[in-house]
Amino acid sequence: MNHKPLRIALTKGRLEKDTVKLLESLGYDCTSVHEKGRKLILPIPDGNLEVVLAKAADVITYVEHGVCDMGVVGKDTLMEMNGKLFELVNLGFGKCKFALATKKDYPFYDGFGVKTIASKYPNVTKAFFEQKHMDVDIIKIEGSVELAPLLGLADGIVDIVETGTTLKENGLEVVEDVAQISARLIVNTVSLKMRQKEIEDLVKKIEEKINYDKAD
Numbered sequence: 001m002n003h004k005p006l007r008i009a010l011t012k013g014r015l016e017k018d019t020v021k022l023l024e025s026l027g028y029d030c031t032s033v034h035e036k037g038r039k040l041i042l043p044i045p046d047g048n049l050e051v052v053l054a055k056a057a058d059v060i061t062y063v064e065h066g067v068c069d070m071g072v073v074g075k076d077t078l079m080e081m082n083g084k085l086f087e088l089v090n091l092g093f094g095k096c097k098f099a100l101a102t103k104k105d106y107p108f109y110d111g112f113g114v115k116t117i118a119s120k121y122p123n124v125t126k127a128f129f130e131q132k133h134m135d136v137d138i139i140k141i142e143g144s145v146e147l148a149p150l151l152g153l154a155d156g157i158v159d160i161v162e163t164g165t166t167l168k169e170n171g172l173e174v175v176e177d178v179a180q181i182s183a184r185l186i187v188n189t190v191s192l193k194m195r196q197k198e199i200e201d202l203v204k205k206i207e208e209k210i211n212y213d214k215a216d
């Protein structure tokens with residue numbers, strides 16, 4: 001038995017809150033996370049767990065390097081980073097989708113000219129259009145991607161759509177869904193070997209608790 005706590009990196013923000021709710025529903029005392037202040041590493045002593053709070057892409061980096069045993073991160077970031085990681089569980093929360101969107105009634109698929117796509121997710125965008133054998137120019141945007149077609153920089157965007165409100169309020173619409181997204185529990189492959197029993201026990205508890213209505 002390894003007495004070092006299992007270290008689990010959570011994506012700061014909504015996924016962090018949903019994961020804490022899940023851990024609490026399993027009986028773990030997450031007071032340290034609720035009272036974290038500006039602290040980034042929080043102990044959950046009754047579960048021999050340690051929670052690390054990080055940005056999505058960094059959750060993957062820490063788990064890939066093995067300094068965190070497990071992580072909770074959106075499928076969006078996993079698809080974009082294309083990491084060599086084990087996805088153990090589709091946690092079902094953090095549901096949204098990647099979609100191709102344009103200005104309303106924009107004839108995106110008309111004509112033969114190469115279209116320009118703005119996205120925070122250039123790798124996801126590239127893979128989507130490659131699979132359609134369609135040549136596009138991709139421009140990387142850091143946020144509020146909806147601006148790009150409105151300002152005339154791009155013909156369309158590949159972005160996250162959750163409620164659809166941002167698209168609607170900016171006169172844009174979905175042309176095509178690209179992929180469904182939800183939070184995933186990832187694990188470092190060495191940790192999985194070295195601490196198999198502890199990880200499997202936690203995963204089993206999580207799987208028993210979560211709702212299985214998840215789409216890949």
Ligand code: PRP
Pocket residue numbers: 142143144145146159160161162163164165166167
């Ligand atoms: C995300 C996404 C959309 C919006 C979608 O942006 O990029 O802009 O949320 O949500 P909705 O369908 O519920 O309106 P986020 O708020 O993360 O900010 P960002 O655009 O600056 O990345």
